[in-house]
Amino acid sequence: MTSEGSFIQPAIPRFDGHYDHWSMLMENFLRSKEFWELVESGYIEPSSASAQTEAQRKKTEEMKLKDLKVKNYLFQAIDRTVLDTILKKDTAKDIWDAMKKKFEGNAKVKRSHLQALRREFETLEMRSSEGVTEYFSRVMTVANKMRLYGEDMQDVKVVEKILRSLTEKFNYVVCSIEESKDIDALTVDELQSSLIVHEQKFQRRNGETCDERDGSSEGEDRVRELQQSRERQPPMWMGDYVSGEGLSDDEVHMPIVTLSTTEAEFVAAAVCACQGVWIKRILKELGQFDGGCTTVMCDNSSTIKLSKNPVMHGRSKHIDVRFHFLRNLTKEGVIELVHCGSQDQVADIMTKPLKLDVFQKLRKYWEYVKFRYKLIAS
Numbered sequence: 001m002t003s004e005g006s007f008i009q010p011a012i013p014r015f016d017g018h019y020d021h022w023s024m025l026m027e028n029f030l031r032s033k034e035f036w037e038l039v040e041s042g043y044i045e046p047s048s049a050s051a052q053t054e055a056q057r058k059k060t061e062e063m064k065l066k067d068l069k070v071k072n073y074l075f076q077a078i079d080r081t082v083l084d085t086i087l088k089k090d091t092a093k094d095i096w097d098a099m100k101k102k103f104e105g106n107a108k109v110k111r112s113h114l115q116a117l118r119r120e121f122e123t124l125e126m127r128s129s130e131g132v133t134e135y136f137s138r139v140m141t142v143a144n145k146m147r148l149y150g151e152d153m154q155d156v157k158v159v160e161k162i163l164r165s166l167t168e169k170f171n172y173v174v175c176s177i178e179e180s181k182d183i184d185a186l187t188v189d190e191l192q193s194s195l196i197v198h199e200q201k202f203q204r205r206n207g208e209t210c211d212e213r214d215g216s217s218e219g220e221d222r223v224r225e226l227q228q229s230r231e232r233q234p235p236m237w238m239g240d241y242v243s244g245e246g247l248s249d250d251e252v253h254m255p256i257v258t259l260s261t262t263e264a265e266f267v268a269a270a271v272c273a274c275q276g277v278w279i280k281r282i283l284k285e286l287g288q289f290d291g292g293c294t295t296v297m298c299d300n301s302s303t304i305k306l307s308k309n310p311v312m313h314g315r316s317k318h319i320d321v322r323f324h325f326l327r328n329l330t331k332e333g334v335i336e337l338v339h340c341g342s343q344d345q346v347a348d349i350m351t352k353p354l355k356l357d358v359f360q361k362l363r364k365y366w367e368y369v370k371f372r373y374k375l376i377a378s
Contacts, residue, residue: 015078019103020148026077035070035092042093043067067092114149117142125165132195136162140188155187162191173198175302265303270326272296273335280334293333297340304337 010032013025030036043063046052052060070092075083078099083089086098104110121142126135139162143153160183163174177186177194276294298304329335348354349362 012073012076015082015099019099020145022077023100023104024148026074030070030073033069033073035066035073038063038067038070038092039096040093043091071095110149114146114151117146117149117151121146121161124161126167128167132192132199135166136188136192156184158188159183159186159191162188166195169202170195170198179302265298265300266306266326269296269298269303269337273326273329276335277329293336295336295338297345298337299340299345301339304339 010029013022013029015022027036027039030039043066045064046060071089074092074095078095082099082102085102086095088094088098121139124139124142139158143158147153163177163183166174173195177183177191273294273296276296280294326335326337330337343358346362346365349359354362
């Protein structure tokens with residue numbers, strides 16, 4: 001047994017062919033022994049010992065002894081087959097520089113390695129059966145290798161890469177993070193912690209362990225997501241502001257899997273717009289339509305932006321194509337999406353339990369609509 005004051009000597013890192021990793025470990029080992037200065041500057045044997053003072057001679061002997069210790073560490077760390085290829089082994093610096101030239105390569109070789117790592121970094125994607133910790137480990141392994149070859153890998157670059165390469169089940173989490181946090185200030189560790197929490201919620205919600213989830217089929221995952229998405233569908237209030245009358249309110253259940261609030265409301269708005277077009281055609285046949293624009297009130301600003309943006313970016317490209325009909329209607333001026341705060345959603349009076357003051361506020365609006373309808377009818 002060792003005493004409380006004893007200290008276990010760290011093991012000497014063995015060279016296993018991966019120079020970048022070994023050099024980092026070996027440098028840290030030598031720095032802990034206060035020998036790294038000899039590797040950087042090297043030990044120079046004095047030409048004549050007679051010209052030295054006693055203090056200088058003693059200092060030279062100490063430096064020589066330290067250099068021999070560093071050489072001993074390097075001899076233990078490097079395999080014999082590799083040592084036999086090093087011609088000059090007079091000092092520790094000679095051995096270190098020879099290893100660096102052999103295995104790190106020159107600028108051209110480093111640039112070639114860096115290009116390969118950049119391609120690997122850009123093509124990284126999270127696998128469906130992969131956990132957050134495992135994926136972060138893969139990404140950070142490549143990112144750290146790029147740093148060793150001189151690439152400026154800031155946290156924001158790694159964070160953005162991870163956010164755009166997660167599986168679809170994390171889409172609504174990604175939207176939430178992008179809207180609520182400053183990506184430029186978000187660290188990799190903070191992002192990993194946040195995603196792990198959501199991953200644990202997925203597992204608790206589905207009643208699965210990690211091993212069971214890895215073995216579940218993609219079809220089962222989509223069925224579960226569909227069931228959850230049906231519980232999140234928002235009501236849509238559509239009003240014809242030519243007459244001031246509310247034409248339709250509906251809590252629509254969508255026949256697709258929506259992975260975020262934005263997607264759910266975008267799909268609901270598209271179905272609501274289809275109803276508006278159908279009602280317009282009926283009114284036109286009856287001679288009661290004057291060609292005005294139908295306004296759809298929506299409490300999600302991202303949905304409104306998505307309906308006006310013709311570019312199908314990565315966050316919306318998986319939405320069924322038929323629901324992008326809403327963009328065409330918005331562009332042609334048939335439908336107009338207008339932002340409406342959640343507290344002003346008139347349809348809530350028909351679909352949700354409300355506080356008394358909110359209920360009375362929305363009821364007054366219904367009374368106004370009813371009165372205006374009577375005036376128009378008369």
